[in-house]
Amino acid sequence: MTVTSLPHDAALSARHPGELGLRESATFDRATIADIQRAAATGVYDIRGWGAKRSVPHFDDLLFLGASMSRYPLEGYRERCDTDIVLGDRHASKPLHLQTPVTIAGMSFGALSANAKEALGRGASEVGTSTTTGDGGMTPEERGQSKHLVYQYLPSRYGMNPDDLRKADAIEIVLGQGAKPGGGGMLLGQKITERVAGMRTLPVGIDQRSASRHPDWTGPDDLEIKIGELREITDWKKPIYVKVGASRPYYDTALAVKSGADVIVVDGMQGGTAATQQVFIENVGIPTLAAIPQAVQALQELGVHRKVQLIVSGGIRTGADVAKAMALGADAVAIGTAALIALGDNDPRYAAEYAALGSAAGYYDDFQDGRDPAGISTQDPELSSRLDPVAGGRRIANYLRVLTMEAQTIARACGKSHLRNLEPEDLVALTIEAAAMARVPLAGTSWIPGAR
Amino acid sequence: MVTLIGTETPAYVPAASGATATLVDLAESTVRDLNQALHEPHVQGEWTVTNSDGKHSIAVGIDAPVSVTIEGHVGYYAAGMHQKGDVIIRGNAGVGLAENIMSGTVHVTGDASQSAAATGHGGLVVIDGNAGARCGISMKGVDIVVGGSIGHMSAFMAQAGRLVVCGDAGDALGDSIYEARIYVKGTVASLGADCVEKPMGGEHLEELGQLLAAAGRTEQPSEFKRYGSARNLYHFHVDNSTAY
Structure with a gap:
């Protein structure tokens, strides 16, 4: 997309694309575009360190209930x-x-x-x-x-x-x-x-x-x-x-x-x-x-x-x-x-x-x-x-x-005298996905998706 | 503890040595007992093992100048991670014979199953009969002499050491080979990626002659061909991508 509703201005290029109403593709985002162009330029797949960078259900999606x-x-x-x-x-x-x-x-x-x-x-x-x-x-x-x-x-x-x-x-x-x-x-x-x-x-x-x-x-x-x-x-x-x-x-x-x-x-x-x-x-x-x-x-x-x-x-x-x-x-x-x-x-x-x-x-x-x-x-x-x-x-x-x-x-907040005494009953999930994967209930419910 | 059922002067010990052998009968003792005894400090001398009966992990982890003769067939990983001593197996050997051998010798009078001498770092492994697939896979300095033929994917990713085959070699010999050297007297069904035939130089004939002599073979070095790495896969290049 090119911006047509505004006069061409050198100052425009300094502004964030989002401010101009430009829309980035969720499918072909900038990292994906860079990957394709790198592959085309080199003919070699990308090798790197670190682990998966994509967002996946993780421990952040769980909460402890604590004592009460x-x-x-x-x-x-x-x-x-x-x-x-x-x-x-x-x-x-x-x-x-x-x-x-x-x-x-x-x-x-x-x-x-x-x-x-x-x-x-x-x-x-x-x-x-x-x-x-x-x-x-x-x-x-x-x-x-x-x-x-x-x-x-x-x-x-x-x-x-x-x-x-x-x-x-x-x-x-x-x-x-x-x-x-x-x-x-x-x-x-x-x-x-x-x-x-x-x-x-x-x-x-x-x-x-x-x-x-x-x-x-x-x-x-x-x-x-x-x-x-x-x-x-x-x-x-x-x-x-x-x-x-x-x-x-x-x-x-x-x-x-x-x-x-x-x-x-x-x-x-x-x-x-x-x-x-x-x-x-x-x-x-x-x-x-x-x-x-x-x-x-x-x-x-x-x-x-x-x-x-x-x-x-x-x-x-x-x-x-x-x-x-x-x-x-x-x-x-x-x-x-x-x-x-x-x-x-x-x-x-x-x-x-x-x-x-x-x-x-x-x-x-x-x-x-x-x-x-x-x-x-x-x-x-x-x-x-x-x-x-x-x-x-x-x-x-x-x-x-x-x-x-x-x-x-x-x-301690969960009343446990050893870390190993922590148990699934101490946990709830914030998302349905995390509840299903971790097999703990969605917070505020007794629902564990997939549990029989 | 090993149940010592007696000592004798075995036929293979030169009479002049006067040595007596420790006899371990695996019908009476366990493999655990045998290995523990072989791991004791300052262990030495001649050992004879009977009723091996295809048991696994016989005589593994030896790290002493002992001479062990196993009268019969052995299962997986016989003489695994062997160091210093000599092991003779009068029979056939299962998977992973002398895997990761460091030094010393392991000699099988019969055939060996797959992955013989896999990842061996040193020492000499002699197989009088045939060896199965993946003989010398990932070898890292061991010398292997096979009297018969070897199976497919032998010397896969072989890094160092020498593999001598007096019979034929199966498919994909030396696939992705690094710096190991392979000598084959018979036919090679096919060479693996980046493995090529190489000229025989004087130094190759000499080292092959030494290996054959060490293994008690009568073949002549001039009857063999040499194979090794073309070194085209040492650095990734897009034009070689079909070789991966």
């Missing part, structure tokens, strides 16, 4: 509300005992700088929670700085070795992640430095496209045998997690339990990635909110809810999110994107540098590019050096404490 006449609240600051959690006591002789249910999700050295990984380890250790390796093996810095370290077992098996397996505190068999259920890892050439390449046995500077399926097992029956092997190698000491991207969490959870997992990790579509096709991130998988009740239902039907622990990730930002995930039946949560933000990702103080990269603070998602001004998703020595691992660790610890205290605030 019929419920008895706990005194803040005076009455205990415990937060500790044991993970992996189903079969492992050395389960993890964490002081907060907020853990750090798997992110690789390679995707992240060594300083960022060290900071995550320092912060997690300070508050007594776990951090997790990623698709690229375990670094000595990370092991050294992490009191509780979960070692991921991925299809690529980059850097996988029995020595590190025995050094780990738990093993997480990764079948998928929320950003890309069914997709393999990616690390573009600019981040494959000599050290990263060495750890992954790859040539320096090539585009790494990891396998999406495990090389030596297929399906749940094989997985049971594979878990048996990992237990044998580690003499049944280590908890074994199975991580899935949220797609069919009811069946995936049931099959993981049958396969012998100690802990199930379900990662919703808002969960982040360091590099994945945008079309994948935005169109595959289901929201975290929809995944939790399905996973919990499977655990309950098998009689193992709380015995096989459930860790939920994908869009956890606040203590309210932590409390809501736990009220729906999770035993713990994992944070990834939020932890990177706590370290300084998308900080407005880098506004000028984001602009120079064609992005902006709050929008930056080119983790695949290795030019992160915050020094987090990069292997560039100069950029990496901007992130002080000690100061970063302090920020992570602060943030983890806030998440924990916020969750405690809500739990």
Whole structure:
């Protein structure tokens, strides 16, 4: 549309299009137009970091009821509300005992700088929670700085070795992640430095496209045998997690339990990635909110809810999110994107540098590019050096404490002496969609759409 | 605990060594007992395992200079994540033989199922018979010598190490291969994306000769052809999009 009702005026171009009565297409909005034009110019699909950016029903669509006449609240600051959690006591002789249910999700050295990984380890250790390796093996810095370290077992098996397996505190068999259920890892050439390449046995500077399926097992029956092997190698000491991207969490959870997992990790579509096709991130998988009740239902039907622990990730930002995930039946949560933000990702103080990269603070998602001004998703020595691992660790610890205290605030208000005592009955939904997905009633009603 | 039902001087131990073998009968002991015993500090010597009966995860996670002989067939992941020692399987092996092997040797006298030596980082895996699909998938430095033929998608995304095949190779050999080197004496049903035949240089004949000798083979290096990466997929290019 062109403006015809007004005289042509140079001042017009400075005004917001909306003020002129111009209408943007909901179907072909500016981001879509930019995507089409970028595809036409390059012939390559868009690869980026971060998780799904589209709006989906989320924890924001739930509210806690709190205590009232019929419920008895706990005194803040005076009455205990415990937060500790044991993970992996189903079969492992050395389960993890964490002081907060907020853990750090798997992110690789390679995707992240060594300083960022060290900071995550320092912060997690300070508050007594776990951090997790990623698709690229375990670094000595990370092991050294992490009191509780979960070692991921991925299809690529980059850097996988029995020595590190025995050094780990738990093993997480990764079948998928929320950003890309069914997709393999990616690390573009600019981040494959000599050290990263060495750890992954790859040539320096090539585009790494990891396998999406495990090389030596297929399906749940094989997985049971594979878990048996990992237990044998580690003499049944280590908890074994199975991580899935949220797609069919009811069946995936049931099959993981049958396969012998100690802990199930379900990662919703808002969960982040360091590099994945945008079309994948935005169109595959289901929201975290929809995944939790399905996973919990499977655990309950098998009689193992709380015995096989459930860790939920994908869009956890606040203590309210932590409390809501736990009220729906999770035993713990994992944070990834939020932890990177706590370290300084998308900080407005880098506004000028984001602009120079064609992005902006709050929008930056080119983790695949290795030019992160915050020094987090990069292997560039100069950029990496901007992130002080000690100061970063302090920020992570602060943030983890806030998440924990916020969750405690809500739990006490609901009369719960442990975060894990939160329950679906404490929740209502603001929208019909959230009520149906979370399986809690629409606020002010007893209606759970889809409930029988 | 392993039930030790006696020691003997097995036929395969040179008489001069005077060594005695620890005998573990898996009809009496569990695989858990065997593996725990093999993981004890300072474990060493000769071990003989009987009644393996296709059980899974036999002799996994060895990290010691032991010599283990398994008299019979084994199931999945035999000698998985193996380090330092030598394992001989007098029989056939199931899926994932010596997966992620780091060092040492694993020798199967019969056939091996799919994903043999998958993701192996080092060491030597010798299969006297045939190997199934995905032999050497994602191999990262292991050397594999197969006396017979191998199945489809072998050396898929193979990163490093050498795969020697004295028989034939199935479809899509070396698909998306990185820097591993493949030597095949017989026919190749088809090559996978970005895998090409390469000329045999002196250094290739030499390393192949060493591998054949290490595996106790009598084939001559000159009878083999070499395959490896064309390196066209190392960086994404729109003109290669049909190869993905």
